[in-house]
Amino acid sequence: xxxxxxxxxxxxxxxxxxxxxxxxxxxxxxxxxxxxxxxxxxxxxxxxxxxxxxxxxxxxxxxxxxxxxxxxxxxxxxxxxxxxxxxxxxxxxxxxxxxxxxxxxxxxxxxxxxxxxxxxxxxxxxxxxxxxxxxxxxxxxxxxxxxxxxxxxxxxxxxxxxxxxxxxxxxxxxxxxxxxxxxxxxxxxxxxxxxxxxxxxxxxxxxxxxxxxxxxxxxxxxxxxxxxxxxxxxxxxxxxxxxxxxxxxxxxxxxxxxxxxxxxxxxxxxxxxxxxxxxxxxxxxxxxxxxxxxxxxxxxxxxxxxxxxxxxxxxxxxxxxxxxxxxxxxxxxxxxxxxxxxxxxxxxxxxxxxxxxxxxxxxxxxxxxxxxxxxxxxxxxx
Amino acid sequence: xxxxxxxxxxxxxxxxxxxxxxxxxxxxxxxxxxxxxxxxxxxxxxxxxxxxxxxxxxxxxxxxxxxxxxxxxxxxxxxxxxxxxxxxxxxxxxxxxxxxxxxxxxxxxxxxxxxxxxxxxxxxxxxx
Numbered sequence: 001x002x003x004x005x006x007x008x009x010x011x012x013x014x015x016x017x018x019x020x021x022x023x024x025x026x027x028x029x030x031x032x033x034x035x036x037x038x039x040x041x042x043x044x045x046x047x048x049x050x051x052x053x054x055x056x057x058x059x060x061x062x063x064x065x066x067x068x069x070x071x072x073x074x075x076x077x078x079x080x081x082x083x084x085x086x087x088x089x090x091x092x093x094x095x096x097x098x099x100x101x102x103x104x105x106x107x108x109x110x111x112x113x114x115x116x117x118x119x120x121x122x123x124x125x126x127x128x129x130x131x132x133x134x135x136x137x138x139x140x141x142x143x144x145x146x147x148x149x150x151x152x153x154x155x156x157x158x159x160x161x162x163x164x165x166x167x168x169x170x171x172x173x174x175x176x177x178x179x180x181x182x183x184x185x186x187x188x189x190x191x192x193x194x195x196x197x198x199x200x201x202x203x204x205x206x207x208x209x210x211x212x213x214x215x216x217x218x219x220x221x222x223x224x225x226x227x228x229x230x231x232x233x234x235x236x237x238x239x240x241x242x243x244x245x246x247x248x249x250x251x252x253x254x255x256x257x258x259x260x261x262x263x264x265x266x267x268x269x270x271x272x273x274x275x276x277x278x279x280x281x282x283x284x285x286x287x288x289x290x291x292x293x294x295x296x297x298x299x300x301x302x303x304x305x306x307x308x309x310x311x312x313x314x315x316x317x318x319x320x321x322x323x324x325x326x327x328x329x330x331x332x333x334x335x336x337x338x339x340x341x342x343x344x345x346x347x348x349x350x351x352x353x354x355x356x357x358x359x360x361x362x363x364x365x366x367x368x369x370x371x372x373x374x375x376x377x378x379x380x381x382x
Numbered sequence: 383x384x385x386x387x388x389x390x391x392x393x394x395x396x397x398x399x400x401x402x403x404x405x406x407x408x409x410x411x412x413x414x415x416x417x418x419x420x421x422x423x424x425x426x427x428x429x430x431x432x433x434x435x436x437x438x439x440x441x442x443x444x445x446x447x448x449x450x451x452x453x454x455x456x457x458x459x460x461x462x463x464x465x466x467x468x469x470x471x472x473x474x475x476x477x478x479x480x481x482x483x484x485x486x487x488x489x490x491x492x493x494x495x496x497x498x499x500x501x502x503x504x505x506x507x508x509x510x
Contacts, residue, residue: 121445130391131412134492134504135469136441136448137456144439145458152437152481197440245458245466246410250437 001098004232005222006379008037008215009341014329015179017209022056022112023068029211029334030069030108037215038225043102045069045076048089048109049333054122055115065108082126083282085109086336087366087375090214091235094377097216108213109337119207123332126369128243140204140283142244142370144196147285150251151198153300158198160303161284162189165202165326167312168281172323174353179208179329189284203284208329212338219382230347233361234269234378236262242372251300253371256280256293260365263376264295269361271295274378276346276356277317278339280367281324287311290365291319294376313354321346321354336366336375347381388495388502395504398487400465402427409464431487433461433507438471438479447493455479459487459507473508483509 010032012025020028026047034042047065052058062076079089086109093107113119124133127142150156166186172178184202192200222229238258241247247254264270271294279294281287288302296317297305305311311319322328322342325335343362345351351359360381367374391412393399400411405421411429416422438457441448448454455471457479471479472490485507492504 118446120443121447124445130387132468133445134502135456135506136444136451136454136493137439137468138441138443138445140443141439141441141456145437145456148439148481149437193442194440195443197442199439243468245436245468250458 002100003219004094004097004216005219006214006230006232006340006344007217007222007225008033008039009344010036011177011212011338011341012210013177014208014210014331016114018114020209022052022058022110023064025112025209025211026065026108026110027068029110029213030106033106033213033215039104039215041104042071042074042106043104044074044096045071045106045108046089046093047076047078048086048107048336049078050080050082050085050111051122051125052112054125055117056112081373082368083280083332084336084366084368084373084375085333086212087339087364087377088237088336088373090337090340090377091237091375093216094232094235097218103217103221105216106213107216107337108211109334110211111331111333112209113207113331114209126242131243138196140196140199143283143285144199145244146250146289146370147198150285150289153251154303156288156303158190159186160307161203161288162186163307164281164284164287165189167306168320168324168326171313171321171354172327175323175328178323178327179206180327181323199283199285205282205325205330208331210329210331210334210338212334212341214337214340214344228348229382230344231380231382232377233380234263234267234376236260236266237375238262239373240371242369244370251289253289253293253367253374255371255374256290256365256367259374259376260294263378267378269378273361274317274363275359275361276321277319277363277365278322278324278342279319279365281320281326282330282367284326286367287319287324290367294363294365313356318356321351321356339364339366340377340379343379347379385500396489398429398431398505400427400429401425402464407464411465411467429465430462433459433485435479435481435483435485436460436466437481440476447495457507459485467505470506471508472506478509486510
């Protein structure tokens, strides 16, 4: 296995991008990454996308994107693992470079969700279609059931969940690419329109258009392109039941825990060695459960840990410095790659107002469905 | 596509026909060919029509095919004798849906699908 570096990043604005279609979003992010890296060719490409079929009636994405990127004839792969599609695409691109099969690989993620399609229906296809979606449950509904169980088991409160949204909007207000870059108050979250009790509108990440891309190459070759070598030191992925009711413990994201364990072991690190993290806050309760499963706090203590400010920009372990899915936006297939983009910005020291001091090691955790899949990466600046 | 897809699930939706692992005793709906414990020795098992609510939510923003039913409760129900399912809570005021409440399973129409409006039937639960 060769050591692998991230040498280029590109991202579009996230939001309601009515003037850009699926391929234009992807190509914008990919061209930015190619320019940022300074590479003159690609050996292969991975495209993370959850459901362009349901949103845009378009499949066969890998070839479409390679063609429109001016890369006809390169091998290209479309990767799908619901909302973890981008993170899984990154892992496969990493494996291809590490294996020696390719030198320069582009990993992109894209989702065009604002197309007039029923987003609630499309996203529910990431749940067990015949045994969850069939009964009228939705993604806010599934996370609401996790929240209700977490509240009953550990005493987690709506105020603690609201603190996650307030913090992520604070961070997002410092991110020029964020979809909702406004600060919000705890009262705004608590008094918002209910979506699936106990979750309200401000507990939920938005429906978004957007794309992100990164370029990978062997560390030995990276010196040709950049002085700031950002190395992938840990990679882990895991699966679990996609039906929430078949989990042994509804409040514990076992796939996140398993993926994190593999990434920590590969890097030879513990949670306390991580300087900052991007985690999959598709809902406020999801961030609480993710930081528990990743070992940033004790299981069951994610609520009070968040409310006490430990996860703020200047806290013990800054979480979602980009604004997270909540404020930055959540074009599902792009999200896992956008997390890597944020890690690289922080490790390069170019994150501007949201820069974490002395950021040397960052962790990105992407998740599919209600926790049926998860991918964790750890990056370190050399 | 729609009719064959639902047709296959009818034994589960109409009669709660699942199976049980002979090695570890775990109960599944739908039935599995392989138990997570590794065993492939499973026997047919009809799940109980009684159980209790493990967790629940009230759906206020439903997918389009459920828009006329909102708001409605969906729960995870642990059935007596093993197995967990997810289903709507019916015949019960929303404020009476709580974790730990005893429920019974009832047969109901779930929704009508597609332009043809095919009725899809299955199980819901109600607080007893």
